[in-house]
Amino acid sequence: MxxxxxGQFKTSYAEDMAIFPIRQDRxxxxxxxxxxxxxxxxxxxxxxxxxxxxxxxxxxxxxxLILALAAIGTNILVGxxxxxSLGSGAFMAIGAYSAYKxxxxxxxxxxxxxxxxxxxxxxxxxxxxLGGFMAAGAxxxxxxxxxxxxxxxxxxxxxxxxFFFDWAFLRIPWFTNYAPSGSVNAPALDFFGMVVRTPxxxxxxxxxxxxxxxxxxxxxxxxxxxxQWMAIRDxxxxxxxxxxxxxxxKLTAFAVSSFIIGVAGxxxxxxxxxxxxxxxxSIDRSLELLFMVIIGGxxxxxxxxxxxxxxxxxxxxxxxxxxxLGLPLSTQTITHLQFIIFGSLICYLLIxxxxxxxxxxxxxxxxxxLWPFPY
Amino acid sequence: xxxxxxxxxxxxxxxxxxxxxxxxxxxxxxxxxxxGEIRAIIGPNGAGKTSMxxxxxxxxxxxxxxxxxxxxxxxxxxxxxAARGGIARTFQNVAxxxxxxxxxxxxxxxxxxxxxxxxxxxxxxxxALAEEAEHRRKVExxxxxxxxxxxxxxxxxxxxxxxxxxxxxxxxxxxxPDLLLLDxxxxxxxxxxxxxxxxxxxxVNNHYGTAIALIEHDMAVVMDLxxxxxxxxxxxxxxxxxxxxxxxxxxxxxxxxGVAH
Amino acid sequence: xxxxxxFLEVLIGGLMSGVLYSLVALGFVLIFKASxxxxxxxxxxxxxxxxxxxxxxxxxxxxxxxLWVAVVLAIGFAAVIMAATAWLIERFVxxxxxxxxxxxxxxxxxGVTFVIEGAAEMIFGSDVYPLRLFPTDAWFLFEGxxxxxxxxxxLDVWGALIAGVLVAGLAVFFQRTKTGRALRAxxxxxxxxxxxxxxxxxxxxxxxxxxxxxxxxxxxxxxTKLGVQFSITFLALKALPVLIIGGLTSIPGAIVGGLIVGAxxxxxxAYLGPSIGGGIEYWFAFVxxxxxxxxxxxxxFGERIxxxx
Numbered sequence: 023m024x025x026x027x028x029g030q031f032k033t034s035y036a037e038d039m040a041i042f043p044i045r046q047d048r049x050x051x052x053x054x055x056x057x058x059x060x061x062x063x064x065x066x067x068x069x070x071x072x073x074x075x076x077x078x079x080x081x082x083x084x085x086x087l088i089l090a091l092a093a094i095g096t097n098i099l100v101g102x103x104x105x106x107s108l109g110s111g112a113f114m115a116i117g118a119y120s121a122y123k124x125x126x127x128x129x130x131x132x133x134x135x136x137x138x139x140x141x142x143x144x145x146x147x148x149x150x151x152l153g154g155f156m157a158a159g160a161x162x163x164x165x166x167x168x169x170x171x172x173x174x175x176x177x178x179x180x181x182x183x184x185f186f187f188d189w190a191f192l193r194i195p196w197f198t199n200y201a202p203s204g205s206v207n208a209p210a211l212d213f214f215g216m217v218v219r220t221p222x223x224x225x226x227x228x229x230x231x232x233x234x235x236x237x238x239x240x241x242x243x244x245x246x247x248x249x250q251w252m253a254i255r256d257x258x259x260x261x262x263x264x265x266x267x268x269x270x271x272k273l274t275a276f277a278v279s280s281f282i283i284g285v286a287g288x289x290x291x292x293x294x295x296x297x298x299x300x301x302x303x304s305i306d307r308s309l310e311l312l313f314m315v316i317i318g319g320x321x322x323x324x325x326x327x328x329x330x331x332x333x334x335x336x337x338x339x340x341x342x343x344x345x346x347l348g349l350p351l352s353t354q355t356i357t358h359l360q361f362i363i364f365g366s367l368i369c370y371l372l373i374x375x376x377x378x379x380x381x382x383x384x385x386x387x388x389x390x391x392l393w394p395f396p397y
Numbered sequence: 398x399x400x401x402x403x404x405x406x407x408x409x410x411x412x413x414x415x416x417x418x419x420x421x422x423x424x425x426x427x428x429x430x431x432x433g434e435i436r437a438i439i440g441p442n443g444a445g446k447t448s449m450x451x452x453x454x455x456x457x458x459x460x461x462x463x464x465x466x467x468x469x470x471x472x473x474x475x476x477x478x479a480a481r482g483g484i485a486r487t488f489q490n491v492a493x494x495x496x497x498x499x500x501x502x503x504x505x506x507x508x509x510x511x512x513x514x515x516x517x518x519x520x521x522x523x524x525a526l527a528e529e530a531e532h533r534r535k536v537e538x539x540x541x542x543x544x545x546x547x548x549x550x551x552x553x554x555x556x557x558x559x560x561x562x563x564x565x566x567x568x569x570x571x572x573x574p575d576l577l578l579l580d581x582x583x584x585x586x587x588x589x590x591x592x593x594x595x596x597x598x599x600x601v602n603n604h605y606g607t608a609i610a611l612i613e614h615d616m617a618v619v620m621d622l623x624x625x626x627x628x629x630x631x632x633x634x635x636x637x638x639x640x641x642x643x644x645x646x647x648x649x650x651x652x653x654x655g656v657a658h
Numbered sequence: 659x660x661x662x663x664x665f666l667e668v669l670i671g672g673l674m675s676g677v678l679y680s681l682v683a684l685g686f687v688l689i690f691k692a693s694x695x696x697x698x699x700x701x702x703x704x705x706x707x708x709x710x711x712x713x714x715x716x717x718x719x720x721x722x723x724x725l726w727v728a729v730v731l732a733i734g735f736a737a738v739i740m741a742a743t744a745w746l747i748e749r750f751v752x753x754x755x756x757x758x759x760x761x762x763x764x765x766x767x768x769g770v771t772f773v774i775e776g777a778a779e780m781i782f783g784s785d786v787y788p789l790r791l792f793p794t795d796a797w798f799l800f801e802g803x804x805x806x807x808x809x810x811x812x813l814d815v816w817g818a819l820i821a822g823v824l825v826a827g828l829a830v831f832f833q834r835t836k837t838g839r840a841l842r843a844x845x846x847x848x849x850x851x852x853x854x855x856x857x858x859x860x861x862x863x864x865x866x867x868x869x870x871x872x873x874x875x876x877x878x879x880x881x882t883k884l885g886v887q888f889s890i891t892f893l894a895l896k897a898l899p900v901l902i903i904g905g906l907t908s909i910p911g912a913i914v915g916g917l918i919v920g921a922x923x924x925x926x927x928a929y930l931g932p933s934i935g936g937g938i939e940y941w942f943a944f945v946x947x948x949x950x951x952x953x954x955x956x957x958x959f960g961e962r963i964x965x966x967x
């Protein structure tokens with residue numbers, strides 16, 4: 023089938039405003055969703071290639087979906103609103119630990135006031151979503167400096183969040199319910215009586231979260247709020263002069279971004295890791311998310327998925343390909359090579375194509391539309 | 398040439414002074430803009446024209462003086478408050494959102510008219526979608542009016558200068574302002590582009606009744622377009638009146654020909 | 659008296675370790691002043707310089723060269739490596755990104771950080787390499803006044819001396835040399851500087867080289883203190899709050915900021931730490947910087963920026 027839009031006329035603005043105005047794109051997306059929601063679970067349930075083992079689900083698809091979600095959150099702040107963040111890992115941690123506390127029951131003794139705040143254990147879904155809201159609250163708090171300071175200064179403010187919460191979850195035993203090892207275990211994943219246990223169920227749960235939140239995020243960024251964010255990013259003074267309030271635009275970006283990252287953090291802890299310690303959300307995680315966003319495409323929801331896929335698959339390829347060629351590399355060399363490749367790719371993309379792989383794909387599609395003619 | 402619809406005063410600037418450190422950009426400037434008129438501010442380079450516009454839309458805060466807009470007096474306000482009051486603005490060096498398409502730039506100008514909040518926009522369903530389509534319809538009117546249909550989805554960073562100026566005008570119009578401030582709308586344009594821009598300006602004024610205050614260096618354009626002209630020199634208003642009156646003013650001739658002060 | 663003695667010991671120790679942060683911060687300030695680039699890679703450059711130095715030194719000593727010859731040759735080798743790094747960065751990253759906004763430049767230096775870290779460890783190894791260029795034992799001062807005296811590390815004193823010499827050297831370089839003056843011109847307005855015939859790419863190479871050499875100096879002190887190892891890059895992150903507190907464009911600010919951060923975090927750890935769980939050194943500097951940002955965004959010595967449109 024040729025990639026052509028001739029004959030597809032739009033008769034309303036609503037049609038022109040659709041996410042994928044071209045029919046072939048819609049078909050491709052429908053096929054992709056069908057594979058993701060039906061094909062993969064079927065193959066995995068019956069252990070058919072490439073799902074003979076659970077490796078592909080556990081080691082690639084599950085982390086891919088959750089990190090892509092976190093990358094969407096990071097992209098809203100960095101790519102759409104232009105506010106640099108080196109603290110995404112901390113907001114994942116806030117989501118994870120808040121969800122953990124809420125799912126296991128919160129008890130805050132206020133002895134000097136003569137009473138205590140007690141919240142009984144909440145259902146898992148409520149805990150995860152409220153974890154997102156806690157992260158959003160923290161995001162707003164650490165976003166307040168962004169009203170006075172710009173770009174690079176904000177990097178340091180978000181680093182402050184990163185290091186402070188690293189420390190808090192490590193050293194304040196209340197957060198870990200006084201677990202002697204500092205490591206905590208996720209509660210049973212009970213959703214309205216259905217307990218999520220197997221890798222396939224976990225995969226479907228994360229797929230559902232990722233799909234729904236990606237659509238909602240896409241709606242936001244192509245609506246008025248998204249335009250406000252991009253206006254602030256591109257020229258904040260002019261944005262103010264057309265009536266955009268920097269306070270509102272920036273803090274909503276921080277809130278929405280942190281909410282998504284917080285939910286991703288809760289999923290990472292509950293669904294993927296199962297038991298975890300603060301190290302799971304260190305500054306390395308923050309930088310990793312930033313890389314996904316730059317490589318996939320700043321200011322692109324689709325790019326967040328592409329970036330997450332690349333960052334997860336590259337190290338595996340570095341392991342597999344040389345081994346196949348008979349030149350196996352040591353783990354250390356792979357790590358170093360990975361550093362060099364990610365670093366140089368980032369420099370290259372920032373110079374040549376700041377909108378990342380997502381933009382390269384859309385240029386490719388543009389060429390395809392006109393093919394075989396160059397113009 | 399067309400007489401202003403009424404003599405009602407829309408904007409009154411009274412005794413405004415502005416200094417950056419020791420540099421006095423404006424000293425005791427007063428002038429007004431009437432409803433529905435085209436008002437030009439002219440003067441040699443460094444006369445304080447842009448500073449004057451910056452004071453009017455709240456980007457600079459004057460050291461002295463008051464500004465009354467639509468009957469409300471204030472000394473200090475934030476730029477977004479000016480925007481909410483109905484003041485729109487274009488810039489000497491185009492200030493568009495470079496990473497966004499022409500359409501999105503103009504849509505961003507609708508921000509103050511958007512009623513549905515974050516949750517509705519996130520769902521983009523029913524009333525929220527209808528609202529978005531309604532804004533899109535209004536914006537498409539502006540796009541038709543400015544004759545930029547073919548470039549609506551092009552990122553503005555890739556557009557030539559003349560078209561960028563038009564998109565910027567479109568963004569200001571999308572705000573449906575009562576007062577439109579244009580800072581050198583024709584700078585760097587060729588004759589044909591200037592004629593187009595002049596036509597857009599008079600059409601906006603005629604069609605929507607928007608009052609326009611513009612800074613321009615091309616005297617032919619100024620004399621042709623404007624109802625009244627104020628002349629600034631070294632931060633002081635040296636003349637004010639109809640184009641004909643200003644042309645005859647000795648102070649203006651001196652300022653432009655460079656008689657020693 | 660014991661309490662005062664303890665306080666002084668913590669304070670002096672803090673100030674001295676603050677000097678170490680200042681050494682890294684100086685490299686940041688140099689690059690930011692000259693090109694407006696917020697160089698995330700400064701810590702990685704310290705690691706690279708340290709690894710090049712220590713590996714060359716070990717190799718030369720193992721081959722029987724007298725220590726002082728080996729030290730001179732190893733420092734020369736590390737300097738050449740830093741020069742090559744500066745050239746590569748200017749040629750392939752900063753040069754092509756000229757006129758981009760600060761955010762893009764900053765993110766590109768994060769990319770540079772990863773390339774340097776990966777390449778440095780791949781070439782020179784990724785273990786902990788002890789470096790012994792300076793004495794590491796301690797003096798005990800005022801033993802008559804305080805029981806046990808006040809412990810002061812000799813290495814810290816060396817660090818402070820070196821930092822002083824470095825700052826004086828940089829001041830002379832900026833004020834008295836032709837390149838230094840050209841550099842200040844570029845910092846003010848690189849287009850204008852370009853139009854009067856100052857070769858921009860040469861100037862930027864010089865700046866990155868200078869930052870690389872500052873990194874080398876920092877590496878000698880840090881390496882002696884901790885051994886040359888990967889975690890140096892994390893400690894170097896502490897130079898960021900130092901910059902914020904001192905002001906991004908100020909060389910004295912980098913020194914004073916370093917002292918404040920060093921003394922502040924050691925005192926906080928000693929006096930506040932025990933009551934809230936310890937380890938607050940980990941974040942104290944960053945939270946302090948955050949507070950400074952809210953009160954005085956340009957830092958103690960920074961220039962206030964007026965926005966124009």
